[in-house]
Amino acid sequence: MNPISSLAFVLLLTVFPTQILCQTPLIEQACGYTIYKVLCLETLLSDPGSKKATTLKEIAVISSNHTENKANEIYTQFTNLKNSAAEGDLKQALFRCSDYYLSVGDVLFSANFHLKWGNYTGVKEDMTKATVRRQMCDEVFQGKPFKSPLSEATTKLSQMQNNAESIINHLKP
Incomplete structure (x- = not known):
């Protein structure tokens, strides 16, 4: 350690x-x-x-639910920022990230559904989709004179998802 x-x-x-x-x-x-x-x-x-909880699967579901909740929280924050931003590049970036995070929340909801039913292939596919969509939001801010106002929150979400996936990977199919 x-x-x-x-x-x-x-x-x-x-x-x-x-x-x-x-x-x-x-x-x-x-x-x-x-x-x-x-x-x-x-x-x-x-x-x-x-x-x-009495099983590792229950813990995995709880961890995955927290990840989904964090994604939905970030979606709400991007939406609120988008709605209050002045017209321009920042507003467009916030608009795109808001859309991406709506999708991230939906995909993580789907992953949780698959997890509860033991469809680990579906979970992994959805977790990969969520990662790609999070990264698409990050790319929106690359090369801009401003950075994402939610970069700390999105980094935390990435870490939470990594944790959930690590626990899920130890479940017996």
Whole structure:
């Protein structure tokens, strides 16, 4: 474990000792599969359903649902920014990203449906589509004199999706 991960884990252990040391071995197992472990722990420990989960699939569904919710939140933010922006290049970029993120939310909803029914091929296809559409939004801002006002949120979504996919990849087909 690298020093930053160790520090983050110690901080989490200090803040959430009962939640981490008791009743969360499944969450710890799931987050152990991920690259963004701290984000995984933050996401799952804040969800009461994950503490009641008895299977890795339930944890995967919860993680995937949080990813879908984040995508829908970003869609709403892009839409609000688009509606309040003055005419010009920024408004056009926000308009395109709003459309892309509407699609991202829809595709992640579909991925969640496939996941609940055990169609892992469908999940992987939809997760790939969501990634491509997120990247299309990122490309809208390349070469512009401005950057995406939601770049931190979109980066977090990317990390959340990566975590969900890592957990899903450990499910038994």
